[in-house]
Each structure stands twice: as C-alpha cells, then as structure tokens.
Amino acid sequence: MAESLSKITAIFETAKELTMEAAASARTATLTLGEDGVFRQRDVQRYLNSRHEKEKLLGMKAIATLMSRGQDVTEYFPDVVKNSAAQTLEVRKLVYIYLLRYAQQESDLALLSINAIQKSLGDQNPQIRAMAIKVLSGIKVPSIAPIVLLSIRKAIVDMSSIVRRAAAVAIGKAYELDKSNLETLVGYLATLLADKSFYVVGSAVQTFVNICPDRLDMLHTNYRRYCGMLADVDEWGQVCVLDMLTRYVRVYVPKGKMVKRSKDAFYSDDENDKEVEEAQEDFTIDPDLELLLAAAKPLLQSRNSAVVLAVVNLFDALVPEADLSFLGPPLVRLLSGPSEIQYVVLTNIAVLAIHHNGLFAPYLKYFYVVPSDTPEIAKLKIEAMTLSCSESTVSEVLSELQYYATSVDKFLVAEAVRAIGRCAQISNDIARRCLRWLLKQIHSPDHVLVGESLTVIRYIIQLSPKDHIKTVAKLAAALDNATVPLARASIIWLVGEFAGIARYIAPDVLRKCAKGFADEDVSTKMQIVLLAAKLYSYYVEEKPAPEDQQERDEQLEPTVKPPADPMDLLFEYVMLLARYDTSYDLRDRARLYNSVLSSQSSAPIAKLLLQAPKPSPHAPSPSQGKENFLIGSSGLVCSRINDTRPLPPWSTETPDASIRDDSRVEEAPVLPPMRKKVRPKARKGTKEVKRKKVVVDKIKQEKPKKTRKAENDYHTTLDEFFGEPATTSTPPVDEIDQDSEHEEESESEVEIVVEVSDDSDEAESEESSEGDGEIDDEEGEDDDEEEDEEEEEEEDEEDEEDEDEDEEEDEIASLEESQSEETEDEVDGAAGRGLLSGR
C-alpha cells in the first residue's frame, strides 16, 4: 500500500515537473539566452542555478560558448560545480569539460564536485563509469591523486572494456598529476597492457609511450599477442603499437642476417611476393620478427596515412636489407590525398629513396608535376623523381625535367635544372648529355634558366676538370652570343677558374672582353677584372726573374704560351679601364688586385687570393641529412625541432626468445591442475620472466581486496578526507591518506622484488585465478580451454624452430572456439568481424 502510494506521488511529482518544464520551455522560447551573442553574467547564473534541467542545459551551453570564444569563465565556478550531479548527461558532460579546464585554478571549489563524480564511478552504465574516471584523472588538483589511484585500481579490473580503456588513459594523467606514483601506475599499466581486449591495448600502449617508454621489458610476454591483435586495434592505437614494437625488436630481438643457403621466402603472405626466392643470399630473420612483419604488412592497406607511414618505418628500421618493393604502392597511393598529406608523404618518400634507390623506380609517373601542385610539392616530386631514376629510366626523367626547366614557373625552372645536375652524377654518358643540353640553354632569354644552367655546368666541370677543357672552350665561344649579364659574368668566372688548365682560352676571352668593357654590365665588368687578375697572377708566377717592369719585358720566355708582352699590356689596360669606372666597388677591387700583383713580395698572397682551388660544389639532394629522422616523424618534415625519440640501436646481445613465451600463463587464470605442467616451464625460463610474473600476479592478487574495500567504504572515506563539502581541503588528512597509500604501495613494491619461491607461486596463482574468475567468468572459461591446449603444445615442443607449427596448431585450436583472439586467420579481419559472422 505504502509502495503504491509513493508510486502515485512520484507520478504526480513527474507530472508536475513536466508541466514546469513545459512552462520553462515556453519562457525560453521567447527569451533565449545569449540570442544576441551577449551573455549577461546574472542571466547565465540564473539559468545555471535553475531547477529545470533544460534551463541548466541552456546555462551550460552559454558557458560552453564563452569557453569556446576564449573568454574567462572562472567566475561561474560555484554555479557550474553545483550541476556536477545533474541528471541530464549532456549537462553533466559540459560540467565535466568545464572542470577539466578550470579545476586547476579553483582547486578548492573543484573538490566539491569530486563526491558526485565518485558516485558515477559505481554507475551501472559503463560509459558513465568511463566518463567519471576520465574526469577524475583529468582534474588537475594534486590533493586528489590518491583518489585517482584508487579509482584507477578499481577500473583496471572493470568488466567493461570501455572503462578499462578509460583507465589506461587515466594512468597517463595520474602520472602527470603526481609523478611520484610512477611505480604503482606502471604496475597498473602492466595489467592493462596484458588486457585481452584490443580496444584497451591501443590506449594502454599510448600511455606506455608517454609515461615509461623505456620499460620495453614489460612487453616481453605481450609481444606475440600484440602481433596477433594488431589489425584489430584502432588506427591511432596502431600508430603507437607499431612504433613501440619497432623499438622493442631493436632491443630484444636479434637482427636479421644474410645467409648463403636459400630457403623459403623470408616471410610469406598470401599476396604476391615470390621474388625474394631468387636471391642467392637469403635473408633470415628471427621467427618473432617474422611474426611482426607478417602482422604489420596488411596495415599498409589502412586508410589512415599515419598508420601506413608507421608500417613503412617499421620495415625500414627493422629489415632495411630485405626486399621492400611492396612499400611503394601504398605510399604512392597516398599522393591522391589532400596536399598536406601529400607533402608529408613526399618528404618521407624522398628520404626513403636515398637509401632504397629502386623502391620507387616503377612509380616515376606519379612524381610528374602537375600545374595544381604547390611549389613545395613540386620540389619534392622532382627530388623523388631524380633520386629514383636509374640508367634505364634516366632519359625519361631528363626529358620531363627539361620540360619543367623551360616552363613558365620560375621556381620549377630552378629546381629542375638543379635536378638535372644531380642526374648527371649517374654516369659520364649522362653527364655529357646533360651538359650538351645545358650549354644550349645559355642563349635562353630566361635569366633563371641561364643562371641555374651555368651553376650546374660549373658543377659538372668541377667534378672532373681535366675531361671538360673542351666544354670551357665551348662556353667561351658561347660568350659571343650570350646577352644575359649574369650568364656572361658566370662564363667569364668559369673561364678564369680554369685558366690554369685551359691555358689557351682565357687570354683570348680576356682580350675580347676588354674590347667591349665599357658596354658591359657591372657584374660582368667585375668578372673581367677578376679574370685579368687571375691570368696575371699565373703569368707573374711563371715569370722567371723577379725584376722590375722593364727587365721582365726583356726576359720574357716562352714558358707562358701567349707572348708576355701583350699580357702585361692587357692587364694594365683593364686596370686602367676599371680605375675610371663609375662603380666605386669596381675601382676598389681593381686597386686591390693592382697592388697585390704589382710587387713580387706579395706574389704568394696573390696566389692564395686568386688561385685558391675552389672546393667542388656539393650538390646533395635537398633531403640528404634528414635520414637520421624516423620515417613519419615530425622532425623529417620540419627542421630545427627537438626530436626526442630516436630509435634505440640494435642490441648486440639479445636475450633468449623464451622471454616472450608463456604470455598466456600470466594473462589467463591458471587452474590448479595445470600447475604441474607450468612449473617446469617456469623453472626453465630466465629470472626476468619470474620477476615479471610476480609483478602481474601481485597486482592481480591485490585487486580483489582493494576493490572490495573500495566498494565498502568508498564514499565515507572520501567524505572524511574533505570534511564538509563547503570547507576547503584539509591538507593534514590528505597527507595521512597519501602516506597510507604509499605504505601500501611500497609494500607491494617490496613484494615484487622478492625472489620467487615455489610455494608462493602456487598461492598467488590460486588467488589470482580466483580474482579473475570473478571478473569475467565466460571469457575465463574459454581461455582456460585454450590455455590447456596451449600448455600441452608448449610442453611438447620447446624449441623455437617449431614456432610455426605451434602457431598452426594454435590456429586449429582457436578455430574451435567462438571468441578466439589469437587466431592468425583473423588477424586481418577484426575480431569484431569474426564475431559478427559467428552470430
């Protein structure tokens, strides 16, 4: 009776509220908050403090608008915090977002909301639990660090993967909040890293990268499992997992070696890679590495370009010696994306092409520049094209580059001519061909083309000056027709540079130039003066007698082929012309050369000054020097930044592969009957394994206890912590609390280090199995079965060479089960897909 009465009153209550609601909405229809874009503080506060959910929502939306506009809304803090227990999820979410951003500034007030959030931790809906843990860990108030730890501990054994995933993220935030808790948090993280759900693993690895990237040893037992579930992890998680596994392999898996005898293809995928077999030297790799490579390869088909580059990095970092030709198509395909992604991909392609010359050879056509390409992209395309071309494709590339070099776009012209210079390095034949074409361009009206051509000509000549005396002669001849001052200046400089080798040409060039000196451009005049000085310095050097002017005239010997007399005259004539030039710079230079060359005493200086051998111009590909950056990293794309995470070097001594064994022994509950089988195995394993196991077991062992405790007196404890909700936080109590936490933690830490004795092992395993059984019965059973078979297999064959067989059997075993996760077959299709087809 009383029940029905209360029901009726409840109904009335709801009806009343609904009416009020309707009235309120009618009111808001006429008077919407912030309609004109202005929010008066009083109005907003009134809405926030309203009894009606709808008005609260409007109030919170006003706050959201102000926040998004970048206005300071800390003044609303008390009004907002009141709504942290609002009924409507949307209001609550907005309150949480507000708290996440401003709690730090009003930490005392923020504490008021903690209680409400904590209540949500026990909500039935996993999403609300996940949200609560997210907010709790995100509120940057140091004094709640112990509560965060407590709730994470509870969340990592939550039944819902959504909550466990949220816990994985929360661990990272809790670390930021209080770095002293690292050890505890790493312990929690170890549990999540071993989680069965791929949904959780992605985020756990992300947190791992953020808080303890060097603890790669935590991954031993997870390594093979991750390889199996890689395809199912979400795309952002894949980026992290791939990166981390790359690092792991560098440290703990032996490097692949070239072996003479040929075996099978180094790994076989159902796809079309058979070409490896024909190599005489075969590339053999560790089976664990092979497992990873096989798992990573299908990810090249990801729609997410970040994943593709992470896979490419993995192959480039781990098996650079292998045939990587399959990396070409996915990278080339990304060039159809938005220009930002094209740019980043091309930068990476250019770097890859430096090391793997042939990688992109079949895809040259994808690098042809189209008019819609931005200059940056065009530049990278030209570079990629140049780097990928070989002797067989060079003519195709050259004709394309020549087209760009004569195009309208100045930027393209310069870049293309430089690229032609780089092509010339391939062989002497090609160099000659390039040179022939470049010499033709000197007469072009396009200044950029001429200038760049001459630079490249100079470069090619300087590579082997002796072979190119004829070219210098041709250049000198071209001077008669060249009209562009820049071109003339460059040619004269070049002739002067090679005056020592091409003896017969330079004086004649000087003679011709001196004739038309007055009409030349200033830049050309300077080069003429320089040429005169250079020639004269050679002349002075070879002149036998260090006498004065008249004597020199008499003593002229045929050591210098052109008659010495004209040389003197020519030099003086040019100096005279320069002395009366309008350009003071030119006059100064002339005076300098004149004084340096006039006396024998300064001859060495003159020689140094004028005959110094110029270093051969270095013409590296623009991307050269970026090889140290990882493929896909930001450092590759943007210069001058701190790239803090270089790959670890290959370790020379890798531990035995057995450290990666028996992942399931820990992961799944171990049933008493199986102990006998497991124990000999454990004894065989290294000490590291033992210790590792203990870590996980300990945590598992603790969990149920903690959870129970948390469930019992969770809220009361917290109320004790903070006393009255209105009062500020009470530091002494906090400290005590923290201390107690630490005591517990340190206790567990001590336990971790303790050596493994057999009986303790047993006790733990029992306990842990109990704990796990509670958490997920259904899955636990499945795993037990799997476990069973697993164990038997493992006992039979302990050599790693039989790994493949092991996997196959594994496959068969898991096929029988509906919810298998380790199946090789399902690697590519997400487990979700597998489940679907199952249902």
Add this chain to the structure above:
Amino acid sequence: MSILAVYITDINGQQLFEYPLSDSPPTNKMLQVALRDASADDIVLRVSSDELLFHRRQDSLDFLIPCSSSMPALVPLEFISHLIKVLHDYFQPPLSRPKIEKNYSTIMMLLNEMIEDGYPFVTEENALRDLVPFTDGLSKYLPTLPKGAASSLKSITSSGLSSKSFSSDSSSMRSNVPWRRSNVKHNNNELYVDIQETLSVIIPAVSPMRQLLNSVNGTSNPVPTASAFYTPAVPQVLAEPIVAIAHGSVFATTKLSGVPDIQLILSFGNRVLEGPAFHPCVRLARWRERPGTLSFVPPDGKCCLLQYTISGVESGPIGGDLKTGLGPMKDEFEVRVWSRVPRNVKFVENLRVEVVFDSERVQNVKGTRASSGEFNIEQKGVGVWRFPGKTPMGWNASLRGTMVVSEDLEAGPDGTVPQEFPKYIKISYDCQGMLVSGTKVESLRVVSGKGLDDRAKPYKGVKYLTHGKDIIIRG
C-alpha cells in the same frame, strides 16, 4: 607526444573556437604570427623547438592544431581530416562561421571524446553519434534518428529520467562493431554504392619530328592553314599520354536498420590496383581470397570503403590538342576539344578548358574565334574556355587566336621578339555513368541483416562518376 590545442579560425586568422588541451598551449595569436612568417606552402610550422603547428583550410575555415614535436607528422593531419568529416556529419557541408558559432557546445563535447590525453581517441562518426547527441533542434524531426540519440534527447526533455537509461542499451553493441552506431532504425531501407574516379592525364607535345613523319606517312593532322572552323573528324595521330592515373574511391551510403552484412563484388578488368586502402569494416581476408570482393558490416550513413589507384588507364571521354604556328603569319594557335564516340554515356558536364600562357611575356590574346563555348581571360596567364551545361558525345569544338607579345620585351639574338604560344591546356569535366578504368559493380547484396526486416527489400543503387581533374595537354 600530444596535441596541445585545437583552434578554428576564419581565413583572416580571427579565432572562432578554441579548445586548449594543455596548461599553456601556444595561443592563436602566436600561431598567427608563425603563419604569417611562413610561406604559404609550409604545411608544418615550427612554433618553438618543442612545438609544431599543423594546419589545414577547409570550407573557408582554418583548423590549427599545435602539437608537441614528438608527434608523428601525419597523426595531427589525419586527425584534422577526421574532425572535418565529423563536423560535416553533424552540421552538413560546407562548414561556415555561423555553423561553428551556433554549435559551440556540441563541438566541444565532440572534441572531448575525440581527443584523450592529447592523442586522438574516438574518431568514428558513428561511435561519436552515440556519445554526443545532436543538439540541433531539427534532429528531433528526422525520421532516421537512431535510438541512442533519441533517448538522449528524451533525457534532456524529461528531467525525471535517470542517467542510467542513457544509451545503456548501446554499449553492448559498440564493442563488437566500433564503427557502427547502435540500434539503427530506418523506415526506408536503402543502399547506395558510388564509385568516383579522379583522372589525371599528361599528354606531351608532339615533337616536330614526329609531326613531320606523320605528314609524310599520310595519316597526318590537318594542314596548318585549315580554317578555325574546319574541324576534321577526330584526329588520328595523337601523342600517347605519358601519365594516365585514376584515383578511385568506392563509397557506400547505407540506410539499413539493424546490423546488415553486405557483399559488394567489383570487377577491375585486368588492371592492377596500386596499394588499395580499406575502411576498417572491410574483411580483408575475403578480399585476399577473391580480389574485388568487399564484404563488410557498414557504418550507418556514408563511408569510403575502398580507395585505389590505377595507372595506365584510358585518357577519358574528352580529348584535346594544341597546335601552334598556324595561319598566314604563323602566329596563331588552335585548341581543339572533342568528346569521344559514346560508350554508354550521353554527355559530360562542366566541361572547361584552361589555356595557360606566360603572363609576363603575353600582353593579351587577340582575334579569338571559338566554334562554341565562351573564351575569357579570367586571371593572369590563364584563359578559360567554358561549355556550360551538358556537352553531348561525339562532339567537337575549336578555338583559334593569337598571343600579343608584350612590347617591353627584349629582342632575341636575331633582333625579333619570338612569338608566344600557350604553354599547355588543361581540361576538366565531370562525367556520370562511366569510369575510365572500366571498374564495374558486379553484384551488391545484403547477405544477412540482424534487425533488418526480411520482407523489407532494400532499395539498391549504383552510381559511377569520372571526374577529369588534371588533363594536361602540353604545347
């Protein structure tokens, strides 16, 4: 490794939206300074030695994402793509300033789900729809509204409802198919497949030598003095394209109730797909067993199932060429375009030919005579020849004209200024009903559908579209 903030600004750099993720991220002002200092093409900007800025412009809005420098470069860029996709899903493209300003709270809640601890978290549109309700008042009246979103709306309106009821039924589904929204209900069950191909072609200039040879052989091009309006049948001799690449995307738009399982079989002829990329929903094992088979449980709404690239395709339904040095003074050029003999298409749309010349050397284009369409110089160095509406197949048109060379140019060595001609022409168009690669849908069927009424036969539709984007014919 973290995203520091998300800013949305208009193209003038005025901030519309901010979502800081760290204590003191670089402010929009700092970023704008970095943007101004950089050249327009810098994709990744350095803000400081530890901070980078990734940015992208979309629908007249700029998305700025400052990140810490250890972030892999493509993660923020891909994240921006996802963010734009999600915003399009919620607010319909194109995005605009008022749309952003009206929906601050929704965008904020979306970002709250999309980024966790400075790293992308939930970015699937369907998953987000379960997490963040439409607050747009219109959505109440949408018949296809999923139950999850509806219940959250209900929870807004009826305050008596406890939060427990909020999409508690949706959580179980999500873990299995993370990309599909839970409890989808549609009154009309529909399934559409759209295949789009973007075609890029480069046709090199026919070398004079080759032209000569052709004329000798008699299979030649028309005589140079032919009238502008004399348009012979489709020319026989054309340079082979040096590049002919089709980038294809297969989109599925599904409006099916429950959890449908769909099989789509495509045939690509004998062509090789270069590095295909798949939506996570596609079962790769099936594809590997039998290439061309896409088997999937689709997300609700539109998604891109497959992206592929095929090289060496045909040069498309529209051809063109560029001839120079015609006319009595040898100073005329002629551009011709034609549509090929129809296969199964009736027309192309939005045909447009750009005639590109050196704006520094050419003052004007005079005496243009076009057999159809309109030719105008629309920007520096580019004349655009448009054919509005539909252009039928088996059609052709030509354009003649002379480039007027700038007077202030210096003379060449022989004392005369060389005559200028167009550098290249660029053709673009849309063609419905065909794909240049010859890709076809062989079959499309709903294999099974949990929650889909057996009697309800979904309406199925397939559409092809070839988008000629960069068809370059060099002069």
